[in-house]
Amino acid sequence: MNQPVHWLIGMLFTIRVASAQTNPPMRTAEPAGPPGYNYDETKVGTYTLPDLMLTAGGKRITDKAGWTGRRAELLQLFAENVYGKTPAQPVRLRFKTTSVEQSARNGLAIRKQVSIFFADYPQLPPIEVLLYIPKGATKRVPVMMGLNFCGNHCITTEPDIALSTRWVGNAIGEVSVNNRATEKARGMQERRWPVDTILKRGYALATAYYGDIEPDHPKGWQTGIRSVLGDSTRYGDNQASEWGAIGAWAWGMSRIMDYLQTDPAIDARRVVLMGHSRIGKAALWAGAQDERFAAIISNESGEGGAALARREYGETVERINTNFPHWFTGRYKTYNRRAADLPVDQHQLLALIAPRPLYVASADGDQWSDPKGEFLGALQAEPAYKLYGKTGLGTATFPGLNQSIGQTVRYHDRTGKHDVTDYDWAQYLRFADELVR
Numbered sequence: 001m002n003q004p005v006h007w008l009i010g011m012l013f014t015i016r017v018a019s020a021q022t023n024p025p026m027r028t029a030e031p032a033g034p035p036g037y038n039y040d041e042t043k044v045g046t047y048t049l050p051d052l053m054l055t056a057g058g059k060r061i062t063d064k065a066g067w068t069g070r071r072a073e074l075l076q077l078f079a080e081n082v083y084g085k086t087p088a089q090p091v092r093l094r095f096k097t098t099s100v101e102q103s104a105r106n107g108l109a110i111r112k113q114v115s116i117f118f119a120d121y122p123q124l125p126p127i128e129v130l131l132y133i134p135k136g137a138t139k140r141v142p143v144m145m146g147l148n149f150c151g152n153h154c155i156t157t158e159p160d161i162a163l164s165t166r167w168v169g170n171a172i173g174e175v176s177v178n179n180r181a182t183e184k185a186r187g188m189q190e191r192r193w194p195v196d197t198i199l200k201r202g203y204a205l206a207t208a209y210y211g212d213i214e215p216d217h218p219k220g221w222q223t224g225i226r227s228v229l230g231d232s233t234r235y236g237d238n239q240a241s242e243w244g245a246i247g248a249w250a251w252g253m254s255r256i257m258d259y260l261q262t263d264p265a266i267d268a269r270r271v272v273l274m275g276h277s278r279i280g281k282a283a284l285w286a287g288a289q290d291e292r293f294a295a296i297i298s299n300e301s302g303e304g305g306a307a308l309a310r311r312e313y314g315e316t317v318e319r320i321n322t323n324f325p326h327w328f329t330g331r332y333k334t335y336n337r338r339a340a341d342l343p344v345d346q347h348q349l350l351a352l353i354a355p356r357p358l359y360v361a362s363a364d365g366d367q368w369s370d371p372k373g374e375f376l377g378a379l380q381a382e383p384a385y386k387l388y389g390k391t392g393l394g395t396a397t398f399p400g401l402n403q404s405i406g407q408t409v410r411y412h413d414r415t416g417k418h419d420v421t422d423y424d425w426a427q428y429l430r431f432a433d434e435l436v437r
């Protein structure tokens, strides 16, 4: 099949949110194309990763006490150079349960919809949380939580979930028209959300549309949380460390956690935060900053997520900054074509999850996300786990396809394309059963 046809078919199955430019046609090995990405391993060359355990002042960290300071230093470096500084001021929230269905999904679930309003910013629309709780649970339940790409209506065919009214990217197939969802979008990403399987395993599922926090386009901040928090006059400023959209999505994940902590059915000490792709980048940043999340799952988060930036393989720093100018902080753009000068690399982000369980997953047909770079990121987080007497990945050998490896840090490279599949969920549920329950 030629590549344009392949691409078109891919488009029909995935919603594509708007970006300043389009992505390259394929997410797998192909000859050199437009600048700013690389599929040639020989071009990766040698690189030196910043030392996880060496502070800016040159002190070597050897114990947990020392790591506390180093951890704070790394968080600050990621804020200043990559994601931007998350505004620290507390925001007053108001939770409103808008519906409770006592017997959803053929009696498997109690289904709740909860709006998270921002009391001080009435002009902002709420984050609409869709929560499924296993029916008949006798005690508080652990949660799988993850933002979705296209509105709560697209993870399920249940007709009484209202269509999101927020901005969505225009996509092929009339699933959205004029940047608004249509009925055709209902259930379109159902396959990525095995709700019944999750419930039967004893987990609740909490999700919300990431566009409720900030619509994913360069001007999206104007109607999202960054319009009221942060210095919007400096969002386009390459000298500045103001937060970007990924920072905003991560912040929103913590606000959903704020809600979960108030729900009597939920065990908020066991919230597993999962994110795919750009939402995976945000999930890692949320998990690094907010230690209430019990475990983090990064599904093909790639550049700016689990993949080492210095490899400049697949998507590069330059490419992501060009395509998605609103995702990161301004200063990150100054590292275009000079990732080696970054004071951090992504293994250090993964280390900020320690000692909590972490799952990093790749797909072989998603070279854009650099499976090898994601594996190496996970591997190089090991010293942080060791400080807590834990084994992270515990092996430096890249696994065969469809093999889940590791201990407190796990990894797999499955067959297939950029996606979330049943295979992925089977690993995540086992990981959560073994390490979080």
Ligand code: GTR
Pocket (backbone or CB within 6 Å): 023, 276, 277, 278, 279, 301, 302, 303, 315, 320, 323
């Ligand atoms: C891509 C982008 C990736 C990844 C992906 C997604 O086009 O280049 O970094 O975030 O979108 O979110 O699906």
